[in-house]
Amino acid sequence: MNNKNLSFWLFLLPALFALVVVVFFPFLYGFYYTFTDWNGLRATTFLGLDNYFAIFSDQRFIDSLVFTIKFAITSIVIVNVLGLGLAVLVTQKIKISNGLRTIFFMPNLIGGLILGFIWQFIFISGFDAVGKLFDLSFLQGWLSNAETGFWGLVILNVWQYAGYIMIIYISYLQGVPQELLEAAEIDGASAFQRFWRIKFPLVAPAFTVSLFLTLSNAFKLYDQNLALTNGGPYGSTEMLAMEIYNTAFSRYDMAYAQSKAVIFFILVAVVALTQVYVNKKREVEL
Amino acid sequence: MISKKRQSKIILTIASTIIALIWLSPFYLMIVNAFKSKFEIFSNVLSLPSEWKFDNFVQAFIDLDFLNALTNSFIVTFLSVLIIIVFSSMAAYALARNKSKLSGVFFLVFVAAMLIPFQSVMIPLISIFGRIDLLNTSGLIFMYLGFGSSLSIFLYHGAVKGIPVSLDEAAMIDGASRWRIFWTIIFPMLKPITVTVMILNVIWIWNDYLLPSLVLSQKSATIPLRMFFFFGQYTKQWHLALAGLTLAIIPVIVLYFFAQKHIIEGVAEGAIK
Amino acid sequence: MKRKISIIFMFLIATGLLFTGCASDSGDKQSSGSGEAVDVDIFQFKVEFRDQFEELIELYMEENDHVNLTVQTVGGGSDYAASLKAQMSSGDEPVIFNIGGPTELDEYRDYLADLSDTEAASLALEGTLNGIEDGGEVLGLPFAQEGYGLIYNKEVFDQVGIDPKSLTTFDALEAAFAEIDANKEELGLDAVVAFPAMELWVMGNHLANHYIAPEFNSDIMTTFGAETINFEYGDQMKRMLDLQSQYSVQPVLSLDYSMQVEQLFSTGKVAVIQQGNWIYPTVEQMDQEFAENGIGMIAMPFEGEFEDHLPVGVPQYWAVNKNKSDQEIQAAKDFLDWMYTSDQGKEFVLDEFKFIPAYDGYDADRIADPLSQDVYQYSLDEKTIGWTFMATPIGWNEDVLASEFQKYLVDEATWEEVLQTSKESWESARQ
Numbered sequence: 001m002n003n004k005n006l007s008f009w010l011f012l013l014p015a016l017f018a019l020v021v022v023v024f025f026p027f028l029y030g031f032y033y034t035f036t037d038w039n040g041l042r043a044t045t046f047l048g049l050d051n052y053f054a055i056f057s058d059q060r061f062i063d064s065l066v067f068t069i070k071f072a073i074t075s076i077v078i079v080n081v082l083g084l085g086l087a088v089l090v091t092q093k094i095k096i097s098n099g100l101r102t103i104f105f106m107p108n109l110i111g112g113l114i115l116g117f118i119w120q121f122i123f124i125s126g127f128d129a130v131g132k133l134f135d136l137s138f139l140q141g142w143l144s145n146a147e148t149g150f151w152g153l154v155i156l157n158v159w160q161y162a163g164y165i166m167i168i169y170i171s172y173l174q175g176v177p178q179e180l181l182e183a184a185e186i187d188g189a190s191a192f193q194r195f196w197r198i199k200f201p202l203v204a205p206a207f208t209v210s211l212f213l214t215l216s217n218a219f220k221l222y223d224q225n226l227a228l229t230n231g232g233p234y235g236s237t238e239m240l241a242m243e244i245y246n247t248a249f250s251r252y253d254m255a256y257a258q259s260k261a262v263i264f265f266i267l268v269a270v271v272a273l274t275q276v277y278v279n280k281k282r283e284v285e286l
Numbered sequence: 287m288i289s290k291k292r293q294s295k296i297i298l299t300i301a302s303t304i305i306a307l308i309w310l311s312p313f314y315l316m317i318v319n320a321f322k323s324k325f326e327i328f329s330n331v332l333s334l335p336s337e338w339k340f341d342n343f344v345q346a347f348i349d350l351d352f353l354n355a356l357t358n359s360f361i362v363t364f365l366s367v368l369i370i371i372v373f374s375s376m377a378a379y380a381l382a383r384n385k386s387k388l389s390g391v392f393f394l395v396f397v398a399a400m401l402i403p404f405q406s407v408m409i410p411l412i413s414i415f416g417r418i419d420l421l422n423t424s425g426l427i428f429m430y431l432g433f434g435s436s437l438s439i440f441l442y443h444g445a446v447k448g449i450p451v452s453l454d455e456a457a458m459i460d461g462a463s464r465w466r467i468f469w470t471i472i473f474p475m476l477k478p479i480t481v482t483v484m485i486l487n488v489i490w491i492w493n494d495y496l497l498p499s500l501v502l503s504q505k506s507a508t509i510p511l512r513m514f515f516f517f518g519q520y521t522k523q524w525h526l527a528l529a530g531l532t533l534a535i536i537p538v539i540v541l542y543f544f545a546q547k548h549i550i551e552g553v554a555e556g557a558i559k
Numbered sequence: 560m561k562r563k564i565s566i567i568f569m570f571l572i573a574t575g576l577l578f579t580g581c582a583s584d585s586g587d588k589q590s591s592g593s594g595e596a597v598d599v600d601i602f603q604f605k606v607e608f609r610d611q612f613e614e615l616i617e618l619y620m621e622e623n624d625h626v627n628l629t630v631q632t633v634g635g636g637s638d639y640a641a642s643l644k645a646q647m648s649s650g651d652e653p654v655i656f657n658i659g660g661p662t663e664l665d666e667y668r669d670y671l672a673d674l675s676d677t678e679a680a681s682l683a684l685e686g687t688l689n690g691i692e693d694g695g696e697v698l699g700l701p702f703a704q705e706g707y708g709l710i711y712n713k714e715v716f717d718q719v720g721i722d723p724k725s726l727t728t729f730d731a732l733e734a735a736f737a738e739i740d741a742n743k744e745e746l747g748l749d750a751v752v753a754f755p756a757m758e759l760w761v762m763g764n765h766l767a768n769h770y771i772a773p774e775f776n777s778d779i780m781t782t783f784g785a786e787t788i789n790f791e792y793g794d795q796m797k798r799m800l801d802l803q804s805q806y807s808v809q810p811v812l813s814l815d816y817s818m819q820v821e822q823l824f825s826t827g828k829v830a831v832i833q834q835g836n837w838i839y840p841t842v843e844q845m846d847q848e849f850a851e852n853g854i855g856m857i858a859m860p861f862e863g864e865f866e867d868h869l870p871v872g873v874p875q876y877w878a879v880n881k882n883k884s885d886q887e888i889q890a891a892k893d894f895l896d897w898m899y900t901s902d903q904g905k906e907f908v909l910d911e912f913k914f915i916p917a918y919d920g921y922d923a924d925r926i927a928d929p930l931s932q933d934v935y936q937y938s939l940d941e942k943t944i945g946w947t948f949m950a951t952p953i954g955w956n957e958d959v960l961a962s963e964f965q966k967y968l969v970d971e972a973t974w975e976e977v978l979q980t981s982k983e984s985w986e987s988a989r990q
Contacts, residue, residue, distance in 0.1 A: 005384075012376075012392065014376070015396075016392065026407040026411040027406060092295075110538055112493070112495070121524060125327065145812060164553065171554045233969070251954055261406040328826070499641075
């Protein structure tokens with residue numbers, strides 16, 4: 001096929017058309033309107049960069065950005081440690097390892113909204129009941145303040161994604177040559193040494209993959225946030241995606257919301273491009 | 287005497303069983319409380335219900351208009367995934383077989399689109415589609431093609447490159463059209479990646495909430511959208527909500543048990559590439 | 560050539576597949592001519608009375624077989640606005656829908672048919688059309704009247720020997736709370752009050768309105784036009800907030816509406832809650848005997864002109880879509896008239912919906928439950944203040960004021976900061 005070939009274009013066109021209409025055109029269209037006072041229907045004044053300047057003094061946006069970053073870092077660390085731990089656990093040769101894999105992965109298949117509602121019940125009623133049973137006061141009143149709201153979201157996120165990250169680690173762990181491990185065992189290396197000296201370096205690429213996957217998931221989190229805390233109490237658990245949504249659809253400030261969405265795009269793109277760069281660099285080194 | 291190795295295996299088994307039980311505890315709490323009355327949930331959250339009654343499920347089924355929601359979810363997911371598979375595989379084939387610079391640029395455009403998060407286009411997207419009267423099921427399916435094609439083309443592209451061009455050429459000499467070559471020779475060879483593409487898109491679209499919430503009206507609402515029924519501002523009815531959530535999860539779990547191996551492999555593949 | 564045709568053909572099928580869907584979606588736009596049945600789609604928000612409402616509609620259709628009514632009820636109040644917006648822009652507009660007050664009136668102005676020629680509009684009680692009229696047109700018909708205040712457990716007050724009706728000042732109320740609190744073990748209470756600070760509407764709409772409405776003369780349109788808010792009665796607002804949270808089951812921010820009404824009040828674990836007459840069916844469902852004979856409502860204390868006044872208002876209005884055909888609009892008006900003015904309709908409104916009627920010509924003695932009776936009594940005595948929270952800037956009551964209240968309750972903000980932030984936000988929205 002080449003560019004002059006009609007079939008090339010006809011094969012390509014449907015997908016390209018959809019992509020342009022659904023992603024690129026709205027993106028540019030929206031970008032243009034960030035320089036105006038657009039309300040979703042019409043724009044009357046050209047504002048230049050005013051919308052963007054306003055963002056930097058918007059305490060609500062800044063709070064949600066800080067919260068999102070805090071959430072992302074905490075989640076990444078826990079999800080990856082736990083995901084790797086689970087991966088190591090289910091690759092041991094025990095009888096139930098297949099069943100374990102099934103169980104740990106399961107939450108990942110269910111929608112974030114549904115999981116958020118389930119966990120709302122767990123945190124509010126379940127934790128409370130366990131707290132009363134064992135007289136543990138820290139289990140009471142969950143989701144009622146900023147701190148438990150934060151940890152609630154982290155726990156939900158970890159529970160949902162650890163199984164997913166586990167799968168990624170497993171596929172790398174299984175790539176570790178068996179002979180190498182057996183040889184090391186014969187040479188008297190302990191289980192810990194075998195993990196740390198042999199498996200770990202070979203699995204290292206999985207870290208980059210998992211790290212960025214969890215990072216971008218954490219940044220774009222919305223459904224879970226909505227169902228679990230809906231940003232409350234007093235907006236303290238409102239993450240970036242929700243902040244943008246609320247600016248647009250509860251306060252109807254469309255142009256301003258879109259400006260925030262552009263900043264959001266830049267943040268996400270920087271994260272993703274860093275990943276591409278790191279990957280490329282590693283490939284060169286190998 | 288038990289060997290040291292066996293001993294450690296037993297400990298490992300016990301430990302991992304405990305972790306697995308903790309992992310499953312949210313489902314346990316959801317299911318047992320879905321059987322309780324409103325009253326019973328207030329006084330007893332942790333233990334089994336005093337009576338296994340299905341009243342909540344029946345009520346939730348009616349309130350959620352569950353069959354309708356299930357049908358809506360099924361239609362949206364099936365048609366979206368179908369057109370994603372058809373058009374992405376075609377586009378990927380075209381891009382992989384055309385070695386020109388322009389084709390490379392197009393490929394890059396598709397990949398670059400993955401950098402744009404949904405929230406960055408949602409506001410103008412809804413405004414534009416609202417103006418052309420496409421905030422409905424058809425519009426939604428078309429949007430899914432737009433958002434889903436990038437990753438799917440990327441996956442197909444890699445797979446098509448693995449199929450030797452000599453196959454195309456041989457068929458071409460026999461007088462077959464591109465169209466026929468693709469559907470009779472190439473597409474069948476892409477079956478493993480088609481399974482992956484299908485799984486990834488099904489999981490995403492079936493569970494998606496934000497996009498359909500902006501596009502669909504009440505009548506055509508999918509399952510996730512209906513979940514809000516029990517979480518109104520003035521009514522929170524946990525006994526019905528938990529039954530409704532359980533109902534919503536059942537189709538996913540059933541599918542998972544039938545196609546578990548494919549799903550896990552598919553997801554791993556999608557993530558690593 | 561042949562293969563090109565087949566490719567084009569496939570492409571056409573695929574696009575056709577996309578667009579046939581759209582065509583069928585908008586197919587029912589045309590209305591029927593005379594003689595055929597008129598379809599009237601109703602899009603309404605009140606989940607609590609859905610079943611009874613559908614019964615009423617069945618009844619209406621039996622008598623009027625040329626009309627075909629269909630109802631969609633959207634769960635909960637918070638996403639009704641969003642769903643309505645989606646419905647309107649999807650091209651599948653309902654004929655009858657709900658709007659909340661002047662803010663939404665503004666937004667949907669182009670959709671609203673004039674209802675001033677309906678019988679119901681002429682029978683609407685004094686004040687219930689305030690905020691829904693524009694240029695001599697009546698753009699909505701009130702659902703019902705609702706009122707809120709402090710709902711108490713009669714038995715508890717009997718046991719401590721306090722008459723709830725006497726609690727019209729803060730000092731009296733505070734003394735009563737202290738007395739009950741001191742005896743809560745014997746009374747079998749967890750605490751005096753259940754204050755659901757998690758629910759933004761309980762604080763931001765209801766509690767706050769009691770001390771905001773007087774500042775605007777209790778008038779919806781004055782509130783809607785106000786460029787600033789001075790919190791003239793801010794001290795009293797603070798006192799009420801402090802009092803409720805201090806004597807509540809803790810932590811207040813983890814209590815929601817369902818815990819407040821069902822789990823704590825209906826089961827006798829608390830003596831007083833701030834709620835409205837709409838909780839009656841819920842309490843009745845939990846404990847019928849208690850609902851019928853054990854509860855009553857008093858106003859929250861207010862010191863000044865509006866002492867012992869209860870906030871009574873119209874929660875929502877019925878609106879008719881102007882962009883529909885004349886037959887559809889007429890059929891919609893006929894139905895609304897029938898519901899509120901015919902004998903059968905009135906019976907439903909009182910006995911089944913358990914509404915406090917917003918229209919003349921009802922037999923007040925038949926108002927079903929004690930809470931509604933209390934509310935109705937306040938309104939007969941003309942001791943009411945208005946509901947102004949439908950006329951504040953969009954989202955202000957919940958997202959700004961109530962959310963600031965939450966910060967105050969957990970010591971994240973001082974009271975001065977609460978008022979300052981809320982005032983600034985009001986002003987910037989009204990610029």
